[in-house]
Amino acid sequence: MTLGRPRVHFRRTDSTNARARALAERGAPHGTLVTADEQSAGRGRQGRTWSAPRGRALLCSLVIRDPPRLLPLAAGVAVAELAGADALIKWPNDVLAAGRKVAGILAEGRPQNGWAILGIGINVAVRPDDLPDEVRERAGSLGLEPREIEPMLGWLLAGLERWLAAEPSEVLRALRERDALYGQPVRWEAGCGQGAGINEGGHLIVVTAAGEVTLQAGEVHLLG
Numbered sequence: 001m002t003l004g005r006p007r008v009h010f011r012r013t014d015s016t017n018a019r020a021r022a023l024a025e026r027g028a029p030h031g032t033l034v035t036a037d038e039q040s041a042g043r044g045r046q047g048r049t050w051s052a053p054r055g056r057a058l059l060c061s062l063v064i065r066d067p068p069r070l071l072p073l074a075a076g077v078a079v080a081e082l083a084g085a086d087a088l089i090k091w092p093n094d095v096l097a098a099g100r101k102v103a104g105i106l107a108e109g110r111p112q113n114g115w116a117i118l119g120i121g122i123n124v125a126v127r128p129d130d131l132p133d134e135v136r137e138r139a140g141s142l143g144l145e146p147r148e149i150e151p152m153l154g155w156l157l158a159g160l161e162r163w164l165a166a167e168p169s170e171v172l173r174a175l176r177e178r179d180a181l182y183g184q185p186v187r188w189e190a191g192c193g194q195g196a197g198i199n200e201g202g203h204l205i206v207v208t209a210a211g212e213v214t215l216q217a218g219e220v221h222l223l224g
Contacts, residue, residue, distance in 0.1 A: 002030060002031040002161070003031040003033065003062060003157045003160055003161050003164075004031060004033045004062075004153075004157045005031055005032075005033070006028075006029075006032055006033070007032075007033040007034075007035065008023070008032070008033070008034050008035075009034075009035045009036065010034070010035070010036040010037070011036070011037050011038065012036065012037065012038045012039070012040065012054075013034075013036045013038075013039060013040070014039065014040050014041040015039055015041050015119075016034045016035065016036050016039065016059055016060055016061035016119060017061045017106060017108060017117050017119040018041075019034045019036075019061070020032065020034040020061035020062065020063055020117045020119070021108065021117050023063060024063045024110070024115050024117060028063050029063070029065070030063060030064060030065035030066070030115075031062065031063065031064075032062065032063040033060060033061075033062055033063075033157075034060065034061045034062075035058075035059060035060045035153065036059045036060075037054055037055050037059075038052070038053075038054040038055070038059075039052065039059055052121060052123065052126060052130075053126060053127075053130040055125075055146050055149075056123070056124065056125040056126045056127070056130060056146055056149075057121055057122060057123050057124055057125070057126055057149075058120070058121070058122040058124050058149050058152055058153055058156070059120075059121050060119070060120055060121075060153065060156075061117055061118065061119040061120070062117070062118045062119075062120075062160070063115060063117060064115060064116045064117070064118050064164070065114060065115050066114055066115075067107075067109065067115065067116040067118075067164075068164055068165075068168075069168060069202070070168050070171050070172070070202045071107050071109075071116055071118060071164070072092055072093055072105050072106075072107040072118075073089075073091075073092065073171055073172075073175050073198075073202050074160075074163040074164050074166065074171045075105050075107065075118055075120065075160060075163070075164070076089045076092075076093065076094075076095060076105055076175065077089065077163050077171060077174045077175055077178070078156065078159035078160045078162070078163040078164075079095045079103045079105065079120060079122065079156065079159075080095050080178050081159055082122070082152065082155055082156055082159055083095050083097050083102055083103060083122070083142060084097060084142075086098075087102070087178065088178050088179070088180035089175055089178045089179060089180060090180040090181060090220070090222070091175075091179070091180075091181055091195075091198065091204045091220060092202075092204070092217070092220075093105040093106065093107075095122075096140075096180050097140055097142065098140060099140075100138060100139055100140025101138055101139050101140060102122065102123050102139075102140045102141060102142055103120065103121060103122040103123065104120075104121050105118070105119065105120050106118075106119040106120075107119070118160075120156070122142070122152065122156070123139065123140065123141040123142060124141070124142050124144050124146075124148060124149050124152055125141065125142070125143075125144050125145050125146045125148065125149065126139075126141040127141065128141075168200075168202075172198060172200065172202065175198055175202075176197060176198055179195070179197065179198060180222070181195030181204065181220065181222065182195050182196070182197055183195060183196075184222055184223075185222070185223040186206060186220050186221060186222055186223060187220070187221050187223055188206075188215060188218055188219065188220045188221070189218060189219070191206075191208055191213070192208070192223070193206040193207050193208035193209070193213065194206065194207050194208075195220075196212070199214065201216075203215060203216045204220060
């Protein structure tokens with residue numbers, strides 16, 4: 001296994017992605033792992049914050065050299081497998097269990113320099129009362145104990161190792177089997193429609209009243 005070595009761990013840091021980015025810029029090798037018990041400025045997509053109580057979430061970021069084309073989607077498959085047989089992937093970066101978000105993925109690339117940072121946060125042992133009021137209705141947890149975070153990290157790294165090396169067709173097949181948006185009413189900044197699957201480029205297809213739309217990036221919300 002090449003992922004997870006070397007490893008830098010913080011009891012508290014601003015953002016594991018920020019720390020991993022700094023290491024990558026200084027030449028850290030592929031697979032370098034940054035973990036933390038707590039983040040003061042954890043980030044999600046679209047500039048959102050990622051909130052997790054100390055010692056109850058798996059918080060990690062990896063330096064990925066020569067990242068695969070479907071990096072965030074392959075990571076989503078690995079995380080969903082870890083979350084359970086019924087876990088679904090909400091394109092492009094969330095993992096849901098029982099309809100609630102239990103994990104988020106943030107991939108930040110530097111294609112011109114041949115590397116990317118893959119950040120993953122999983123609510124392994126988060127309790128409902130640990131969550132801020134504004135996310136309590138939609139966030140969930142795997143319902144495990146804090147002592148299980150470290151074993152979960154090992155399983156996650158093994159899954160990532162496999163899925164980041166997989167053929168794009170295999171990643172897409174696995175993603176489609178767990179597509180939380182397929183056949184569901186969705187909305188995004190520019191409109192609304194019904195999820196109609198993931199194309200070969202890893203983009204979301206939505207059927208609207210005006211026809212078919214392909215979304216390459218952005219935030220998509222499930223309606224209802």
